[in-house]
Amino acid sequence: xxxxxxxxxxxxxxxxxxxxxxxxxxxxxxxxxxxxxxxxxxxxxxxxxxxxxxxxxxxxxxxxxxxxxxxxxxxxxxxxxxxxxxxxxxxxxxx
Amino acid sequence: xxxxxxxxxxxxxxxxxxxxxxxxxxxxxxxxxxxxxxxxxxxxxxxxxxxxxxxxxxxxxxxxxxxxxxxxxxxxxxxxxxxxxxxxxxxxxxxxxxxxxxxxxxxxxxxxxxxxxxxxxxxxxxxxxxxxxxxxxxxxxxxxxxxxxxxxxxxxxxxxxxxxxxxxxxxxxxxxxxxxxxxxxxxxxxxxxxxxxxxxxxxxxxxxxxxxxxxxxxxxxxxxxxxxxxxxxxxxxxxxxxxxxxxxxxxxxxxxxxxxxxxxxxxxxxxxxxxxxxxxxxxxxxxxxxxxxxxxxxxxxxxxxxxxxxxxxxxxxxxxxxxxxxxxxxxxxxxxxxxxxxxxxxxxxxxxxxxxxxxxxxxxxxxxxxxxxxxxxxxxxxxxxxxxxxxxxxxxxxxxxxxxxxxxxxxxxxxxxxxxxxxxxxxxxxxxxxxxxxxxxxxxxxxxxxxxxxxxxxxxxxxxxxxxxxxxxxxxxxxxxxxxx
Numbered sequence: 001x002x003x004x005x006x007x008x009x010x011x012x013x014x015x016x017x018x019x020x021x022x023x024x025x026x027x028x029x030x031x032x033x034x035x036x037x038x039x040x041x042x043x044x045x046x047x048x049x050x051x052x053x054x055x056x057x058x059x060x061x062x063x064x065x066x067x068x069x070x071x072x073x074x075x076x077x078x079x080x081x082x083x084x085x086x087x088x089x090x091x092x093x094x095x
Numbered sequence: 096x097x098x099x100x101x102x103x104x105x106x107x108x109x110x111x112x113x114x115x116x117x118x119x120x121x122x123x124x125x126x127x128x129x130x131x132x133x134x135x136x137x138x139x140x141x142x143x144x145x146x147x148x149x150x151x152x153x154x155x156x157x158x159x160x161x162x163x164x165x166x167x168x169x170x171x172x173x174x175x176x177x178x179x180x181x182x183x184x185x186x187x188x189x190x191x192x193x194x195x196x197x198x199x200x201x202x203x204x205x206x207x208x209x210x211x212x213x214x215x216x217x218x219x220x221x222x223x224x225x226x227x228x229x230x231x232x233x234x235x236x237x238x239x240x241x242x243x244x245x246x247x248x249x250x251x252x253x254x255x256x257x258x259x260x261x262x263x264x265x266x267x268x269x270x271x272x273x274x275x276x277x278x279x280x281x282x283x284x285x286x287x288x289x290x291x292x293x294x295x296x297x298x299x300x301x302x303x304x305x306x307x308x309x310x311x312x313x314x315x316x317x318x319x320x321x322x323x324x325x326x327x328x329x330x331x332x333x334x335x336x337x338x339x340x341x342x343x344x345x346x347x348x349x350x351x352x353x354x355x356x357x358x359x360x361x362x363x364x365x366x367x368x369x370x371x372x373x374x375x376x377x378x379x380x381x382x383x384x385x386x387x388x389x390x391x392x393x394x395x396x397x398x399x400x401x402x403x404x405x406x407x408x409x410x411x412x413x414x415x416x417x418x419x420x421x422x423x424x425x426x427x428x429x430x431x432x433x434x435x436x437x438x439x440x441x442x443x444x445x446x447x448x449x450x451x452x453x454x455x456x457x458x459x460x461x462x463x464x465x466x467x468x469x470x471x472x473x474x475x476x477x478x479x480x481x482x483x484x485x486x487x488x489x490x491x492x493x494x495x496x497x498x499x500x501x502x503x504x505x506x507x508x509x510x511x512x513x514x515x516x517x518x519x520x521x522x523x524x525x526x527x528x529x530x531x532x533x534x535x536x537x538x539x540x541x542x543x544x545x546x547x548x549x550x551x552x553x554x555x556x557x558x559x560x561x562x563x564x565x566x567x568x569x570x571x572x573x574x575x576x577x578x579x580x
Contacts (some may be wrong), residue, residue, distance in 0.1 A: 003458075006120050006457075008454070011454050011458045011461065012454065015412060015453050015454060015457040016416075016419065016434065016437045016441055016458050017437045017438060017441050017442050017445075017450055018429070018435070018439045019442060020442075020443040020452070023447075023450070024266060026447075027450070027451060027454055028179065030451060030500035030512055030513075031362060031451070031455060031458070033453060033512075033513050034455060034512065034516070035455075035458075037400075037401060037404075037466070037513055037536060038401040038404055038405055038472075039401075040397075040398060041398055041401050041402060041405070041471050041472060041475050042467070042471070043101070044395075044398060044475055044478070046474035046475060046478070049474040049477050049478060050474070050476045050477055051473030051474050051476070051477060052473055052474075052476040053303065054303060055289035055290070055303055055335075055480075055528075055529025056288065056289050056290045056305070056514065056528075056529050057333065058290070058333070058487060059215050061332040061333070062327055063332075067214055068328055069199065069531055071196060074123075075196035076196070076199075076422070077158065078194065078196055079193055079194060079196075079423035079424070080422060080423065081420060081421075081423075081424075081425075082424035084198075084346065085445060087289070088421055088422050088435055090436065090490065091288075091431065091432055091433045091435075091436050092428075092432070093433050095432075
């Protein structure tokens with residue numbers, strides 16, 4: 001299964017990973033090999049099989065609609081790389 | 096016998112009889128870590144002050160007659176468990192200085208019973224790996240042979256037991272990350288059924304596969320630890336409301352009439368001769384104890400690795416999207432737009448294996464590929480799960496090797512990710528099926544490296560595998576062997 005450099009670059013953009021030239025080369029090769037391997041799943045007839053998204057039979061994991069104390073602003077900001085007042089600070093969002 | 100060689104239950108007896116204090120036990124472990132971790136590198140963070148403080152608390156509690164089986168016992172946690180106020184890195188530069196503002200439920204449960212935290216253990220970054228080689232804090236070395244890997248991703252947890260640096264540890268298992276390192280390091284490792292133990296406060300890799308489990312010197316300790324951490328948690332909606340049985344009640348060395356399934360797909364031609372020999376001996380041991388063997392076939396085994404590396408990577412790409420340099424974790428110092436900041440932070444913070452898996456997962460979920468990859472894998476997962484459930488109609492437990500070979504040398508498989516992935520073939524199906532598995536020491540290779548056997552149980556059938564594991568352990572001496580550092 002050939003995956004192109006362009007596809008790898010596109011995936012890197014989707015994944016918000018700024019890969020350098022060498023990484024893109026390496027990943028293109030490795031991903032091609034891995035995707036080739038996982039292609040073996042296409043050997044199986046899965047017509048009518050329900051996909052498993054949850055490992056154990058479980059339904060409606062509800063709790064009462066009550067409020068509880070949450071983390072709090074101070075804790076939430078404690079590991080912030082950059083903050084001001086009660087806000088996380090980031091580079092300009094709107095150009 | 097040195098204090099650091101004692102099991103949890105042995106330490107408990109000594110603490111109960113006041114032959115030993117928790118402070119003495121903790122000092123002994125901290126001393127052992129100091130003396131050996133330069134060679135092993137099992138620990139990312141050692142909590143000297145906090146450990147001694149907790150030990151003093153535990154001693155007070157013991158003196159007041161309020162002791163529990165885990166009170167005063169020095170343990171350590173894989174660095175994937177959030178520990179409030181104590182740096183938690185998940186072995187990644189991304190979280191190199193992260194101080195969690197809350198505790199993982201599994202840790203709270205141990206803490207409430209008075210366990211003493213010695214420190215946080217090394218692992219593959221974000222639990223992605225089978226060798227502990229993809230840690231931002233260096234590889235952990237196998238205490239049995241320091242040129243070899245301890246296994247992964249819970250490599251530090253296994254090595255700490257083998258190096259006698261902690262009485263018990265907790266690891267996590269997504270594709271074999273408890274069982275495989277346990278096998279490679281000659282200790283016991285238990286992956287409970289999905290939903291048995293809360294994942295709250297456990298840094299997520301693949302949410303439908305991750306499970307917390309104990310890694311210990313013997314099966315009794317594993318039963319003690321499992322009993323302590325299992326149970327429904329309102330903070331984890333995937334944890335089940337089933338009552339927690341008394342796992343200690345399963346510690347009966349009796350397997351007469353136990354129906355053990357041997358799946359032919361796990362006893363393949365390419366199996367390492369030492370692993371083959373260990374399994375043959377194990378089968379003889381069980382036969383001698385009156386167990387019955389039934390040949391079974393699990394044909395979908397062949398598709399498990401492919402299935403796993405689509406589901407796990409897809410879930411990982413989603414789970415790791417939170418590391419964007421905004422609210423916590425590494426933020427790139429290089430200037431740029433918001434998106435550039437995020438992309439650079441992630442590129443700088445994540446190691447190669449993590450990036451590779453995020454890329455695979457993103458690809459598998461992307462438009463045009465979702466049906467062929469992720470959805471297909473989820474359907475194959477159903478087939479794998481159904482196959483196990485059908486087998487359990489005929490057998491009580493399934494016996495298999497844990498890994499195709501004993502621990503390989505550091506660096507041996509790092510250039511070929513696919514080769515590394517294929518070595519998880521025996522453990523991955525258990526995670527896909529959501530059921531439980533136990534790794535128990537079962538032999539040594541001709542090079543002196545441990546070999547474990549795997550007991551797979553039906554969902555929520557931990558009692559059966561604990562019993563089968565205990566019986567085997569009591570009939571053999573493998574678990575008594577100790578690595579010399």
